[in-house]
Amino acid sequence: MDKKEKVGLTLPRMLFKGSFVYSPVLTQSIGICTIVAICFTLKISLIVSITLTFILLINEIMASLILKKLSRWMRIICYMLLSTLLLIPIMLILDKNYSQLNASMGIYLPLLAVNSLIVIRCEKYAVKNNLKLSVFDALSAGLGYGVTAIIVGGIREIAAFGTLLGKTVTELPGYSGMALPFGGLIVLGFTAAFHKWFVKKYFSDQPTNTFPLRTAFETPLIREEGLNITTGTLSILSDPAVTNEEALSEKTEKDASEKAPVKTEENAEKDGDNQ
Amino acid sequence: MAKRKTKSENLITNTDSVFRYNLDLIIMMLPLMLMSIYLSGYHIIRLMLTAVIGAVIAEFTANKISKSDNSLGDLSAVATAMAISLMLPASCPSYIAAAGSVFAIIVAKIPFGGAKNAPFVPAAAGFAFLCVCFPTEVFTYPSVETAFNSALIGAEDFVKGTSFGEMLSYGKSVELNSLEAVSILGGKTVGPVGTTFMLVFIGIAVYLFAKRRKKFYVSLAFILTCTVMAMLFPRVNSGVATSVIMELSAGTLLFAGLILIHDPATAPNRAPYSVLYGIGAGIICMLLRYFGKYPEGACFSILIMNAITPVIKDYAKMIEKELKKKNKAKNSLKAEGGKDNG
Amino acid sequence: MSWFFDLLTAAVYSLLIQNIIFNSGLALSETVRTARRPKFFLMYGVSVLYFSLTTSLICSLINLIPAVKSLSMIWHMAIFAVILAIVTFATSVFAIVVLKANKKFMNSLGMCAINSLVLAIPIINSRSALSVASSVGSAIGAALAFVLALLFVNSAMRKIASNKDIPKSFRGLPAVFVYMALLALAFNCLSGQESFI
Numbered sequence: 001m002d003k004k005e006k007v008g009l010t011l012p013r014m015l016f017k018g019s020f021v022y023s024p025v026l027t028q029s030i031g032i033c034t035i036v037a038i039c040f041t042l043k044i045s046l047i048v049s050i051t052l053t054f055i056l057l058i059n060e061i062m063a064s065l066i067l068k069k070l071s072r073w074m075r076i077i078c079y080m081l082l083s084t085l086l087l088i089p090i091m092l093i094l095d096k097n098y099s100q101l102n103a104s105m106g107i108y109l110p111l112l113a114v115n116s117l118i119v120i121r122c123e124k125y126a127v128k129n130n131l132k133l134s135v136f137d138a139l140s141a142g143l144g145y146g147v148t149a150i151i152v153g154g155i156r157e158i159a160a161f162g163t164l165l166g167k168t169v170t171e172l173p174g175y176s177g178m179a180l181p182f183g184g185l186i187v188l189g190f191t192a193a194f195h196k197w198f199v200k201k202y203f204s205d206q207p208t209n210t211f212p213l214r215t216a217f218e219t220p221l222i223r224e225e226g227l228n229i230t231t232g233t234l235s236i237l238s239d240p241a242v243t244n245e246e247a248l249s250e251k252t253e254k255d256a257s258e259k260a261p262v263k264t265e266e267n268a269e270k271d272g273d274n275q
Numbered sequence: 276m277a278k279r280k281t282k283s284e285n286l287i288t289n290t291d292s293v294f295r296y297n298l299d300l301i302i303m304m305l306p307l308m309l310m311s312i313y314l315s316g317y318h319i320i321r322l323m324l325t326a327v328i329g330a331v332i333a334e335f336t337a338n339k340i341s342k343s344d345n346s347l348g349d350l351s352a353v354a355t356a357m358a359i360s361l362m363l364p365a366s367c368p369s370y371i372a373a374a375g376s377v378f379a380i381i382v383a384k385i386p387f388g389g390a391k392n393a394p395f396v397p398a399a400a401g402f403a404f405l406c407v408c409f410p411t412e413v414f415t416y417p418s419v420e421t422a423f424n425s426a427l428i429g430a431e432d433f434v435k436g437t438s439f440g441e442m443l444s445y446g447k448s449v450e451l452n453s454l455e456a457v458s459i460l461g462g463k464t465v466g467p468v469g470t471t472f473m474l475v476f477i478g479i480a481v482y483l484f485a486k487r488r489k490k491f492y493v494s495l496a497f498i499l500t501c502t503v504m505a506m507l508f509p510r511v512n513s514g515v516a517t518s519v520i521m522e523l524s525a526g527t528l529l530f531a532g533l534i535l536i537h538d539p540a541t542a543p544n545r546a547p548y549s550v551l552y553g554i555g556a557g558i559i560c561m562l563l564r565y566f567g568k569y570p571e572g573a574c575f576s577i578l579i580m581n582a583i584t585p586v587i588k589d590y591a592k593m594i595e596k597e598l599k600k601k602n603k604a605k606n607s608l609k610a611e612g613g614k615d616n617g
Numbered sequence: 618m619s620w621f622f623d624l625l626t627a628a629v630y631s632l633l634i635q636n637i638i639f640n641s642g643l644a645l646s647e648t649v650r651t652a653r654r655p656k657f658f659l660m661y662g663v664s665v666l667y668f669s670l671t672t673s674l675i676c677s678l679i680n681l682i683p684a685v686k687s688l689s690m691i692w693h694m695a696i697f698a699v700i701l702a703i704v705t706f707a708t709s710v711f712a713i714v715v716l717k718a719n720k721k722f723m724n725s726l727g728m729c730a731i732n733s734l735v736l737a738i739p740i741i742n743s744r745s746a747l748s749v750a751s752s753v754g755s756a757i758g759a760a761l762a763f764v765l766a767l768l769f770v771n772s773a774m775r776k777i778a779s780n781k782d783i784p785k786s787f788r789g790l791p792a793v794f795v796y797m798a799l800l801a802l803a804f805n806c807l808s809g810q811e812s813f814i
Contacts, residue, residue, distance in 0.1 A: 029649040029790055033733055037642030072720075073709045076727040077702045084698040091691045107740045110694035114736045116646050119728070173370065177408035180810065181642035182801035186382055189794030193386070193786040200785075211790040215653045216774035341784040386795045388782030394773070395799045407805050568809035575806035582800055585772035 011136075018140025018236030021203050024117060025148040026192040027210040027234060031117035035149050036184035038108045042165050043101065045146075045153030051090055052112055053142025055083050057135065059118050063126035064134040072123070079122060083113035117145060125237050133237055140236040152187050159183070210234055293390050296539060297350035299486060303479045303534060304357050307469045310462055311361070316424035318365040319468050322372040326356035329373035330380050337385040351390035351397075355379050358398035358534060361469030362527045362574075363405070364416040366428040371409055375401040395581045396538045399531070399574040406569050414440075414570055416465045419458075436465035439525035440570035448511035451520065459524050470530040473523075479533050489544055490537035493553040497532040498523070500557025508565065528560065531573035541581045556580045624754035627747060631758025637734065638766045639801040640808045644733040648763065649793060652770035657725065662767070664729035666760035668708075669738050672701050673756035676739035677749045690744065697739045705730040734759050769800055 024030040031052070039045040059079055067075050091109060094102045102109070121141050126134040157163055160178040162170045177183050199206055311319040330352040338345050356376040363372055379401030384393050405413050417425035418436030426433040442449065449455060458464055462472035483491045502519055509518030523529060536542060536556060543549045556576045563572025631637050638644055651661055676697050680686055685696065705727070712718040712726060729735075738759050742752040773796040777783065783792055 027790070029646050029793075031646055032649070033642055033645040033647075036645055071723075073705075073723045073727045076731055077705050080698055080705075080731060081702050084695055088691060088695055091694075095689075095691070107690070107694075107737060107744065110690065110740060111643070111733050111737055113694075113698060114731050114733050116650070116731075116733075119731055175374065175408045176810065177404060177802075177805075180407065180801075180805065181640065181645075182407075182798045182805065184642065185645075185794050185798035185801060189386065189787075189791045189798060192794060193784075193791040196789075196791060197786040209789065211653075211793075213653065213774045213778040213789060213793075216655065216771055216778060341786070343784065382795060383799060386783070386787045386792050387777075388780055388784065392780050392782050394776055394796060395803075400799055400802065403802050403805070407802065407810065410809070563806050567806045569806060572806065575803055578799065578803035579806075582769055582803055585776050586768050589772050589775060 014136060014236050015140055015143055017203075018136070019143035019147055020195075021199055021206055022140070022234045022236055022238075023144040023148055023195060024121070024141050024235075025145055025188070026195045028120075029211065030120055031115050031145055032188060034108050034112065034115065035145075035152055036181050036188060038105050039149050039153040040156040040160060040179040040184065041163075042150065042153045042157055044105060045149040047094070047098075047101070048105075048109070048112070049142065049146030049149045051087075051109070052115060052117065052145060053138070054090075055086050055112060056118055056121060056142050057138040058086055059083060059122050060126040060134040060138040061131065063122040064129060064131050067122075068127040075123070075127070076119060079118055080113060083115075083118060084110075087113055117141065121235070125235055129237060137235050137237050148188075148191065151191055152184060155187050155191075156183060159187075292539075293349040293351060296487075297354040297390075299482075300354040300534060301350065301357060303482060304354075304361060304469070306475045306478065307361055307472060307530075308357070310472045310475055311365075311469045314462055315365040315422050315468050318425070319360065321369055322360040322363055322367065322468065323357055325369040326360040326372040326376040327353055330356035330376040333377045333380045334385070337381060341385070346389050349390060351384070352376075352380055355384075355398045355401065358530075359401045359405075362402050362467050362530060363413060364428075364466075365422065365425055365468040366415065366417045366433060367412055367468075368427055368429075371405060371412055374408075375405040378404045391540050393538075393540050394585070396535055396541055396577050399535055399577040399581075402527075402574045403578055406571065406574070410569065416467070419463055419465055422463075422465075438465040438570075439521050440466075440564075443510045443521055443525055443564075444570060446511055448513040448517050449521065450513075451517050459520065464524065466525070467527060467530075470527050471524065473529070476529045476533060483533060487537070489546075489549060490542075492546070493537045493542050493549045494533050496550045496553025497536055497557045497560075498529065500554045501528060501532070501561055504558065504561035508561070510565070522561075522564070526571050526573070528573050531560075531577060532557075535574070536577055541584065543584065552580060552584065555583070620748075620750035623748060623750040624757070627751035627754030628758035628761070631755045632762045632765070633807055635808045636804045637737075637759045637762045639797070639804040642801075643737050644763060645797070647732050647734075648766045648770055649790075649797070652767050652774060655771055658764065658767055658771075660725060661729055662760065662764040664726060665732055665734060665763055666757065668701075668704065668730050668732070668735045669756040669760050670753065671704050672697070672735055673738050673742060673752045674749070675700050675704065677742055677747070677752035680743050681749070686743075690740065693743050694736075694740055697736060697743075700739075701730065701736055732763075734763060770797060773797070773800075 025032055025035060034048055034052075035045075039048060059082055062082060063075065063079070067078055070078065087110060091102070094109070121137060125137045129137070154164060156178050157165075158169055160174050160176055160183065162168060162172060162174045175183070178187070308319055308323065331347060334347055334352045335345070338347075356372075356379075359375045359379060360372045363375075379397040382404075383395050383397040383400040384390060387393050390397070402413075412428055415428055416436050416438050418434045421432075421434045422436075439449070459471075460474045462475070464471050480491070480494070483494060501522065505519045505522035506515050509515060511518050511521060536553065537549075543552055556579075559579050560572040560576035563575055564570070567575070569575075635641060638648060651657065679696065679700070680693075685693075688696075708730070709723060709726060712723065718726075738756050739752070742755055747755060770793065773793060777789075777792045777796065780792075787795070
């Protein structure tokens with residue numbers, strides 16, 4: 001009962017924190033090429049984020065179950081082939097039903113197979129953790145990517161075309177440059193700045209220097225507490241609260257098993273009293 | 276004990292120098308504005324007013340949001356807005372001027388901490404943004420006859436003129452008789468609202484030479500390089516002189532070369548590097564005119580040189596460091612060899 | 618000698634006229650993340666050049682087969698991904714067995730192979746119906762564009778890191794994104810609003 005409650009409490013909180021506070025796009029600059037290049041309408045952002053989350057989930061499941069036994073260079077090839085395999089039916093379906101949309105996405109949808117989000121997340125977390133944690137990580141990373149893509153796509157669609165999901169929202173003139181990659185980078189930069197301010201104000205215990213630029217000066221890599229710069233990848237799994245929750249749930253199991261003999265003794269005494 | 280400058284004193288000198296530089300820019304742009312009122316009527320006032328108001332509001336709001344000191348006092352917002360509005364055609368709608376100056380302030384200046392740290396010249400970035408977003412509105416100029424109080428683009432009575440830039444891209448040349456020369460010098464040609472007045476530019480060059488000698492060398496290098504490129508690779512067949520005069524009086528080349536290129540935050544200050552910067556910008560500007568998508572290359576060439584300069588600086592420093600290390604190692608080896616021998 | 622001019626034209630196109638990173642927005646995350654470690658620039662550049670060159674060459678040769686040429690983009694992507702996987706596998710085996718590479722090198726090699734550019738170039742070449750020489754030139758141009766972007770973004774990071782006046786919310790990654798946006802704007806002078814993708 002206790003364990004179920006803890007899981008019920010932590011899962012939504014973990015998903016929120018994992019997607020927003022540890023956003024892979026805004027704090028680690030992972031997977032920005034698709035967002036910047038084609039996410040200039042809300043519809044495309046939705047399709048891309050759902051596809052990427054699905055591919056990431058399957059990849060992390062396979063990585064944490066089977067692929068962890070291979071060496072790293074073989075795993076990377078497997079991710080690429082597995083993602084391609086998953087993308088073929090998705091693209092066939094999209095081509096059939098949304099052929100215009102598919103054409104406007106061009107080559108970027110097939111390139112989700114080599115998106116850095118998949119490789120980095122699988123290599124850093126899925127091969128080192130069990131299945132449940134890998135699924136959480138995939139869902140939180142996918143949600144984080146999706147939220148960013150939707151925000152950027154929505155802003156760009158309103159700024160460039162004055163529409164949202166195809167329906168006209170404003171009659172003001174559109175700035176067609178926002179549909180180009182430089183417009184995407186501008187919106188991404190300002191979203192990242194807003195995200196940084198928000199996290200600093202409302203989640204002040206989280207590390208804010210998530211992308212240290214010190215290494216650009218060619219100095220030896222410095223270890224910072226709480227953040228491993230050599231890997232440099234934050235995720236909900238590196239949140240101390242999550243790891244503590246896991247330890248907590250193990251502790252409650254232990255407590256329950258310890259309490260049990262005491263309870264039976266109490267019952268025996270009570271029974272004895274009743275009798 | 277040496278007197279250490281306090282932080283506030285340093286800030287004052289920095290802001291003061293930025294203020295004086297922007298004041299010089301505004302003084303240089305005022306005669307262009309006056310000539311433009313004389314030739315194109317109220318358009319420059321309309322464009323400049325919307326641009327300046329947009330820039331000032333944007334900077335004020337940004338400073339309030341980021342809770343930093345009010346930086347309107349260094350006049351960089353005003354100078355940027357004036358520069359962008361002078362490069363637009365007289366038939367341009369007002370919201371475009373405002374959008375360009377707001378972009379220049381909010382994207383090219385504020386995220387990097389103000390005018391003295393901006394890695395790209397804000398006015399060039401704002402104009403480039405407008406070129407990409409509204410290519411028709413920015414490169415369609417009214418004809419000379421209807422220039423005074425001309426209609427806006429899109430209106431029924433708008434008459435399009437053929438600018439020198441357009442003629443050069445088709446290879447059509449203009450006959451350089453005395454009448455044409457007078458109109459080119461006086462500015463009665465088809466072009467942006469504030470950049471066609473060659474006589475005024477000569478005055479601006481003299482002012483720059485007198486007041487800011489080092490900046491003048493950057494501008495001179497840029498303009499001379501463009502002249503040489505126009506002489507060596509003319510786009511029109513009627514002689515070198517026609518090519519040079521047409522290239523120099525077409526579009527925003529002289530304006531960008533005299534007013535935008537020597538921004539103290541991006542252009543090098545010392546003698547050989549500033550001249551090389553000007554030469555590089557000139558070559559890129561002319562190449563963009565020959566091969567680029569837009570009739571204008573000056574603002575984009577400034578942006579490209581702003582991107583290239585830090586790379587060259589960093590790698591020059593690295594190479595210098597490596598050479599120093601090698602020299603030190605050599606010298607220490609020699610010294611040891613000397614000791615052994617002695 | 619026309620193949621040489623084809624190669625050069627395609628390389629210049631990939632590098633300048635439609636810069637594969639700033640105008641088309643490919644491999645941006647790899648650029649930003651790799652630009653933080655200047656020690657590995659040369660190695661990454663050479664690896665990306667090698668992978669994109671070999672993959673592009675093999676894919677363009679296979680695309681000459683009429684049966685393959687007539688397939689849609691989805692099947693092209695699948696075939697090219699399989700070719701890339703085979704090339705990566707062969708290179709890794711060669712590196713381990715012949716060159717006796719250590720673990721670090723193998724890790725970096727893997728990351729270079731899965732760079733978005735390496736799979737994107739063959740797909741772009743097949744969509745634009747480029748000849749073999751142009752495909753090779755396009756691959757060389759893309760690798761050069763990647764190295765150039767690394768240099769630009771690294772200098773940007775140094776400039777931003779030594780700038781004390783940046784507002785607190787923009788310190789670090791947000792300022793790098795805005796700098797790259799202005800870089801992309803500068804590269805738009807040659808391509809305008811058109812995109813070949």
